[in-house]
Each structure stands twice: as C-alpha cells, then as structure tokens.
C-alpha cells in the first residue's frame with residue numbers, strides 16, 4: 001500500500017497560503033504606490049513693472065519636479081490699475097500703494113502655508129531706465145516705495161530693481177523656448193522679439209562672430225550651449241517712437257507763429273486731438289524743446305496714408321553710420337537674423353487709445369522688422385505673433401524667475417531607465433516569478449525519490 005507523506009498536504013496548503021498572501025500584499029503595495037498622489041505645488045511671483053503698466057504674475061509648479069523642463073505654468077495674472085511705476089516720479093509713495101490690489105489677490109490665490117517660501121521679484125524695464133537717466137533720485141524713491149509695499153506681504157521678498165535691456169531680451173528668449181519645450185528636444189530654439197512701450201528687444205541664437213561684446217550672451221541649459229545675440233533699443237518701444245516721430249514733425253514747424261497743425265499719415269482721417277507739447281517733450285528720448293514753447297499745444301490730425309506713414313517712420317532709424325561689418329540701425333551691430341521668431345504682442349480688449357494708434361503701431365512693427373532688423377519675406381513666414389504659450393504669457397518674467405531660482409540646470413538631469421510605475425511593476429513580476437520557481441524547486445527536490453518502497457510496519 002502506498003503511503004502518503006504525512007506532512008505533504010499541510011505543507012502544500014501552507015505554501016499556497018503564503019504565495020496567496022504574498023501576491024495580495026504585492027498587489028496592494030503596487031496599487032498604493034502608484035496611485036496618483038495629491039499634487040503639491042510651489043509658487044513664485046514676478047512683477048513686470050513696464051513703462052505703461054505693471055502686471056503681477058503668479059507661477060506654479062509641482063513641488064517635486066522643480067528641475068524638469070516645461071513644469072512651470074502661469075497660474076494667475078493681475079493688471080495693476082493706473083500707469084507704470086515710473087509715472088509716480090512726483091509722488092513716489094503712490095507707486096507702492098498702486099500694487100496693493102494685485103498683491104492682495106496674490107495672497108488669496110496662493111495657499112497660506114506656502115506664503116513664506118514664495119519668492120517675490122519686481123523687475124522694472126524701460127520706463128524706469130528712462131526715469132533713472134533723467135532723475136536718479138526720483139527713480140530710487142519709486143523703487144524704495146515699491147520695495148516697502150512688497151515687504152509688507154508674507155511672501156519671501158527677493159528685491160525690486162531695474163533690469164538691463166540685455167536681461168530683458170535674454171529672459172524673454174528663455175521664456176519662449178522653455179514654454180515651447182525647445183531646450184531638451186532636437187527641434188532647435190526660436191528667436192524672441194518683444195515690442196514694449198519704451199523699448200524693444202531682439203534675441204536669437206547666432207552662429208556668426210558677435211563683434212560687440214555687449215550684444216553677446218552665453219547660456220548652458222540642460223547640457224547644451226547657446227550663443228545668443230541680443231539687443232534692446234531704448235526709446236524704440238511704440239509709445240516713445242510715436243513721440244520721436246511727432247517731435248520730428250513739430251521741430252519742422254516750430255518757427256510757425258500760428259497754431260501748429262500736424263497732419264499725420266499714421267492716424268485715421270477722423271482723428272483730431274489737441275495735444276500738449278509737454279506730452280511729446282516729457283521724455284529723454286526726444287530732443288528738448290525751448291522752455292518758452294513748453295506750454296504750447298498742437299492739433300494732431302490724421303490723414304490715413306500707409307505709404308506716407310512708413311516714409312515718416314523710416315526717418316526714426318538712422319542707418320547712415322556703422323562701426324561694424326554690419327548694423328541694424330543707430331550704429332548697433334547685428335548679425336543676419338537666423339531661424340524662426342516669436343514676437344510678443346499685446347492684443348484682445350482693444351481700448352480706444354490702442355485702436356487709434358493701431359495704424360501707427362502696425363506700420364512701425366513692419367518698418368522695424370524690415371528696415372531696422374533686416375527681415376525679408378522669407379523671415380516673415382517664420383515669424384509668429386504671440387501673447388501666450390500654453391496659457392502663460394510670453395514675456396521676460398518667467399525666464400527671470402527660472403534663472404533666479406536656478407530652475408533650469410546647466411546639465412541635463414540623469415533620467416531613470418524607466419518610469420517609476422513601470423519599475424515597480426517589473427520588480428513585482430520578477431520577484432513573483434523567482435518566488436514561484438523557488439517553491440516549485442523546493443517541492444520537486446524535496447520529494448522522496450521512491451516512496452513506493454517505503455512501508456509502515
């Protein structure tokens with residue numbers, strides 16, 4: 001009679017129970033481990049103190065993915081009511097007060113527990129550059145006033161300063177290429193054009209030799225080297241160019257005794273506005289007018305003629321002199337433009353002020369690109385006018401914050417062989433297989449070789 005191994009059955013049951021429990025535990029761990037975690041975000045605030053107005057941008061990014069490209073998004077934007085901070089040169093304390101509404105909004109938008117670690121930066125651009133040139137004390141007081149106002153908030157205040165034109169151009173380029181995810185792909189980068197009210201910037205990767213060091217800037221981002229050409233033309237933003245062009249027309253009529261009537265081809269024929277001399281001559285971008293003329297007014301009448309408008313605008317670019325092998329205008333070195341371009345443009349909610357100036361602005365943009373930067377019809381096809389990329393505004397602010405928080409590493413971070421979820425699943429399947437083979441091996445090798453010969457006496 002064949003006799004069963006006395007503890008064969010309980011052993012099999014025990015092993016099966018252990019395997020079953022093991023599988024259940026592993027599945028539970030894998031499910032819990034891979035379930036989507038509640039995403040924690042970090043925040044950063046940048047104030048763009050432009051010549052015409054200030055905007056407050058709030059950025060957010062997943063807390064654990066700081067160095068991954070394309071992770072930072074614009075969460076909220078608030079337009080400060082009133083004009084730019086440089087307009088408060090006579091009443092500096094009002095510059096700080098003007099930021100209150102938007103900063104209160106920022107306090108509500110960012111969760112309380114993150115306030116103390118949220119950096120706040122204020123960067124002022126061409127309006128403040130001009131004020132600093134004209135009246136350094138006044139620009140210092142305006143900056144102190146905004147500093148005091150920002151320090152009253154629970155955020156981590158990181159400074160308020162006038163950024164250079166070079167920084168404005170370079171950070172605009174970083175923003176556009178970061179949001180387009182161009183840094184870690186083989187697609188190459190796009191150049192950045194930004195037309196402000198008081199200055200305009202052009203930035204692109206250039207293969208050629210850059211003859212003027214002040215126009216050259218190098219970055220190493222995610223393991224790649226970028227050799228950039230950048231230039232910011234102070235006074236060539238559209239509001240200042242309008243003043244320049246009006247000044248040229250007024251100067252030619254100054255010896256007239258009667259009321260001055262400027263017939264302007266860049267404005268539509270129904271446009272007729274009385275303007276003060278002060279509104280044109282209040283800027284260091286235009287030649288000063290004789291003090292006795294300051295109180296004067298002139299009547300600004302539109303005639304609506306595109307060709308004549310372009311002729312008038314061309315006069316603001318000086319191309320008669322160049323110290324380098326080639327120049328854009330005003331003796332500024334520029335290599336030939338290369339690659340695709342994105343031009344930051346403000347559109348929607350067209351206010352009447354903008355509408356009246358659209359013909360002038362449009363003609364200025366075309367003339368600046370063609371006559372100033374040397375764009376041809378081929379480059380036009382490669383140029384996009386953008387306001388947002390993936391819901392984030394394409395200005396310099398994001399690039400500025402990414403740089404100051406070191407969120408774009410110089411070297412590409414090492415990426416794991418496979419995603420975390422895949423890794424856990426693979427380890428689970430492999431350990432399960434090893435476990436099963438071990439048990440099988442144990443069962444086969446421990447089984448008595450000839451159980452039929454054994455008898456119980």
Ligand SMILES: Nc1ncnc2c1ncn2[C@@H]1O[C@H](COP(=O)(O)OP(=O)(O)O)[C@@H](O)[C@H]1O
Nearest residue numbers: 050051052053125126196197198199346347354
């Ligand atoms: N919705 C709009 N349509 C047209 N132009 C606009 C609109 N919003 C703002 N602008 C213009 O865009 C320019 C923005 O310049 P800004 O950033 O204030 O100056 P800067 O960058 O030179 O310091 C200004 O000329 C302003 O009038």
Ligand SMILES: [Ca+2]
Nearest residue numbers: 050125196197
């Ligand atoms: Ca701007």
